[in-house]
Amino acid sequence: MNELISAAAQLAWPLALVVSWMAGELAHRWTGVPRISIYGLAGFLAGNLALEVQGPIDHSPYLLFASLAFGLVLFELGYRINLRWLRANPWILATSLLESGLSFIAVYLASTWFGAPPISCGLLGALAMATSPAGLVRVLNEQGAGGQVSERAMHLAALNCVAAVFVFNLIVGVKVFQTSGDLLHAAGSSLLVLAVSGLLGAIAGTLVPLWLRSVGGKDATLTFALAVLLVVAATHVLKLSPVLAALCFGLAARHRRSALGVTQRNFGALGDILSVLLFVFAASTLTWQNAKEGMVLGLLVVLVRMVVKVGVCAALARPSGISVRKGALSGLALAPVAVFTVLMIEQTRRLGVEFNYSLAPLTAMALVLQVVGPIITQRALVWANEAHQHKEV
């Protein structure tokens, strides 16, 4: 009997992945919902089912794969960012600072009003600043989207992720310092991490294009994918921020103008398979128990966050060169946050930091936006007439 359970347990993950993928394909074909919403839903069900049967699960073997998948997305996002735009149109940077800053403040105030402890309010606020690049980029690519809403959503997401990691690490640093008194540990989670992570990415972004130029090879996809794997693994070992490293890698590679062809968006089949794993994994860590407990505060955070993002983007739309409507839609497209949240939580846990109170509302927020976030982004693109399949003949 025990053998049977153990065999079932070994098959559980591959089976969950395949079933999630199939469900995603079918649901996308029938209703047009983003595949990743379905992966999230399936992962959540599978994770909780396994919890019932098996008890608590050790996620760490999957964490590296998930981080790699996330790293590929971040690299791609960095590769599609044009820093010069921020200088040419300062309103973009203004929009970013205002939307991420106000997201933090509004969520902090809302959760304080709700009665959450200050540290938890800070963590909630920090994570609410971000837009999950995974959710955004997958939906953009799925829709073949292009236009101002897509372009702005990408740039705002890259910026607010950096801001979120910054604030999050700051708060974790404070928290660790308060609870354990381990100065080294606190320092490890502090600003230095950001600088070193960014530097690591920048070095990779300089070296890899050099390799590509001298050795060549037609397909740069594999080279970059392997390099991302190495960078992400290095951040794991060195306890750095994979988010920042992968993003800076993409940014640096882009500004060296090395060729990552448009045909290899998403990193091809490799990126596709890893993204199934990423979204299923991320959702499987969310327990129903936590989600239920934190649902009210979680929903409040989701609501406040969306109102701020849509409001700021709409308010600054005209001076930044687009219509108020498109501005609002670009704010709406910033909805996804789940995978970013989950990975930040899991990576921080590896450092021995527990979330206590804030885990429940964060789980609720992640669960809601894991499923709904991509759908909101997709709607925003369709309403903005930027979705490919919408206008294809």
Added chain:
Amino acid sequence: MTLGPFATSESLTMGVELELQLVSLSDFDLVPASPDMLDLLARAPFPGNVTPEITQSMIEINSSVHSGHEGLVAQLREIRDTLLAAGDRLNVGVCGGGTHAFQQWSDRRIFSKPRFQEVSQLYGYLAKQFTVFGQHVHIGCRSGDEAMYLLHALNRYVPHFIALSGSSPFLQGSDTSFQSARLNSVFAFPLSGRAPFLLSWNAFAEDYFERMAGTGIVKSMKDFYWDLRPKPEYGTIELRVCDTPLSVERAAALACYLQALCRYLLAGNEPAPREDDYLVYNYNRFQACRFGLDGTLVHPQRHEQMVLRDDILATLKRLEPDFEALGSTAALAQLRRDIEMGSDADYLRRAWREGGSREAVVDAALERFRQPEPALV
């Protein structure tokens, strides 16, 4: 179905249309940005005119009617600066060049407008691989007969314009070895090529156009993709073989070259065109597309071989009085210098070699559009 009457224009006036690329400044691929660009441009008056083109990553501008080089180049520069300013706010780059170096035709999106959708339905992949960018030059004619005369008298000079404007060496990520690969995309259409050899407007409108319309194949002049075609509504002939050059200065100089040539031909300086002139037409055109200024032409009447570059330089020499009379000596100087500097296609190939990536080619095109070659000394 009949063609309307040929509207008369002031002789030798000119107008320029440029199809321009909209490129994402993030990844240098074409970007479906024309709705956002048009939206932003609509906030202020535009110098000249700007319209959507068949795919959303293309925008078309046209100048007003001009009689000399100075006014034309000034307006084209103003248009360029307006476009660049709008593009900068939207992270959209604007550039010339007959093709985009690495866009994939299957990614292109057709602008939602009934005529474009119909064309797309009829031509299938041809419509999408038609994401190519050309310059059209209109020259005003006093009558339909004058238009038909010019249209055929110009046949021997068509390769000049192909060679001078060639800026499409790359297609879908590969070097085509052509100077103008764009024209190969145009030739794929069934109604491309040259106009029938008819020298009177009545013969063209009644004998040819009405009979063609009677077959149901064509509805208007727009259905012909000829290298040169009459445009009766404007009272012009329209030269359509040029790739969009990488700078508006080259575009203006090309228009002035055509204008000067027309002046020269109208003065009766050459023997009248014959139908047999077209025996060498397709071959000469191929030479110009493939080799540009280094191509070899066969003279349609004397049947002697000559290098395109030499033929253009000799023609420019002959046209000196015409350039002068039209007040376009600056255009003449520009053309001579362009020939010396090499074609836009050469410039893009150099960018490929030096930059080492397809993105570098697009970046070089963006730079050339923004900052043309240093001014003449």
